[in-house]
Amino acid sequence: MDRISFISYVLHQSTNEKLKKFALDLLNGAITLREVERKSPLAEAEIKRAEILYKNGDVDFQFVYKFVAEKMNIAS
Numbered sequence: 001m002d003r004i005s006f007i008s009y010v011l012h013q014s015t016n017e018k019l020k021k022f023a024l025d026l027l028n029g030a031i032t033l034r035e036v037e038r039k040s041p042l043a044e045a046e047i048k049r050a051e052i053l054y055k056n057g058d059v060d061f062q063f064v065y066k067f068v069a070e071k072m073n074i075a076s
Contacts, residue, residue, distance in 0.1 A: 003054055007033070009064045010050035011043065019043055028073045
């Protein structure tokens with residue numbers, strides 16, 4: 001699982017609607033991590049938390065795969 005998909009999944013688990021929108025935009029390539037971090041200190045903190053979870057393998061990747069399958073927009 002790639003890092004961006006994992007971070008997007010973690011951000012999308014928030015109850016904050018702004019973070020959920022950032023998560024979907026990030027997943028679909030509409031925004032970069034750096035742009036998200038600049039726009040919101042809360043997002044920056046959550047991204048750092050997600051990075052730690054990613055490095056430690058603390059989230060079941062099956063949940064991330066399911067999230068990506070459901071939420072990624074694929075151009076045809």
